[in-house]
Amino acid sequence: MNDTVILHAGATPSAPALVLRPWCAGDADALVDVFRDPVLRRWTSAAVENEADAMRWIQGQERGWAAGDRFGSAILEAQPHPTNGRLAGHVVLKEVTPGRPSAEVGYWTAAHARGRGVAPRALETLTDWAFGTWGAGALEQLELLHQVDNPASCRVADKSRYLLDTVLPAAPPSFPREGHRHIRRRDS
Numbered sequence: 001m002n003d004t005v006i007l008h009a010g011a012t013p014s015a016p017a018l019v020l021r022p023w024c025a026g027d028a029d030a031l032v033d034v035f036r037d038p039v040l041r042r043w044t045s046a047a048v049e050n051e052a053d054a055m056r057w058i059q060g061q062e063r064g065w066a067a068g069d070r071f072g073s074a075i076l077e078a079q080p081h082p083t084n085g086r087l088a089g090h091v092v093l094k095e096v097t098p099g100r101p102s103a104e105v106g107y108w109t110a111a112h113a114r115g116r117g118v119a120p121r122a123l124e125t126l127t128d129w130a131f132g133t134w135g136a137g138a139l140e141q142l143e144l145l146h147q148v149d150n151p152a153s154c155r156v157a158d159k160s161r162y163l164l165d166t167v168l169p170a171a172p173p174s175f176p177r178e179g180h181r182h183i184r185r186r187d188s
Contacts, residue, residue, distance in 0.1 A: 007073070009125045015116040017078035020091060020125055023061040027074055028054035030087040037111040043150060044108055045174060061092075070094045075122045077113070088113035091122040093130050093142075101140040103130065107156070114152075120159035127160065131186050144182040147175060157182040 009018040023031075028051050035041065035048035048054050064070025072092040076085035089109040096103045105126060109119045127142060144162045146153035157164070162182035170177050 005071070005073075005129070007125045007129055008078075009121040011078075012117055012121075015077075015118065015121075016085075018088065018118065018121055018125070019076045019078050019085060020073040020122055021076070022065055023058045023072060023074050023090075025055065025058060027058060027087065031057065034087055034110045039111065040108055043147075043153075064092075064094070069096050071096070073122075073126070075107075075109075075113075075118060086112075088118045089122060091119075091126045093126055096134070096139075098138075101138070102143055103139060104143045104145065105130075106144070117159075119156045123156060123160040123162075127184060136186060139186070141183050141185045144184070145175070145179055146182075148178045148180055154180060154182075160184070161188055163188070 007020040011017040031054040048057055061072035075089040077088050078085050091107040094104050107119050144157050162184040165183040166181040168179040168181055
C-alpha cells in the first residue's frame with residue numbers, strides 16, 4: 001500500500017476531532033516526550049529514550065507501510081492544524097497477510113489524552129478502514145491482545161465492540177502475564 005492514508009474521527013463534546021496519519025520524522029520529539037510516561041512504558045515493548053530511538057521506531061512504522069503488512073498511525077488532536085496537531089497516541093493494524101482472514105490491532109494513548117475516548121475513537125476508525133480496505137473474504141476478523149492486568153485496554157476493547165474471546169497463557173517476554181484476546185468480526 002503506497003498511498004498516504006489519512007483517517008478522521010469526529011469530535012466529542014469533551015474532546016477534539018482526531019486525525020490518524022502515518023508517522024513521519026517530524027514526530028520524533030513528540031514521541032520522545034510521550035514515552036517519558038511510566039504508565040505508557042509499562043504497557044509497550046518499545047524503548048524510546050531519545051531522538052535516535054524515536055527515528056528508529058518511526059522508520060519501523062514506515063517500513064511496515066511500505067511492506068503492506070503493518071499500518072501504524074500517529075493519532076493527533078485535530079486542533080488547530082489537522083495533520084500537525086498534538087500527538088495523542090498511536091494505533092496500528094498489524095500482521096496483515098494475504099490469504100489470512102485475520103489481523104491484529106494495537107494502540108497506546110499519551111498521558112494527556114487518556115480518559116477522553118481517544119483510543120476507542122481511533123480504534124473504531126482504524127477498524128472501519130481495515131474492513132473497508134480488505135474486502136469480505138480477505139479480512140474477516142481483527143484481534144486485540146492485552147495483559148489481563150490492563151483494565152483500561154479491556155474498556156477500550158468493549159467500547160470498540162471487540163468481544164472477549166479467550167484468556168491466553170503468559171508468553172514472555174512479550175506477554176509476561178496472562179492476556180485477553182478480544183475479537184471483532186466483520187459482520188459485528
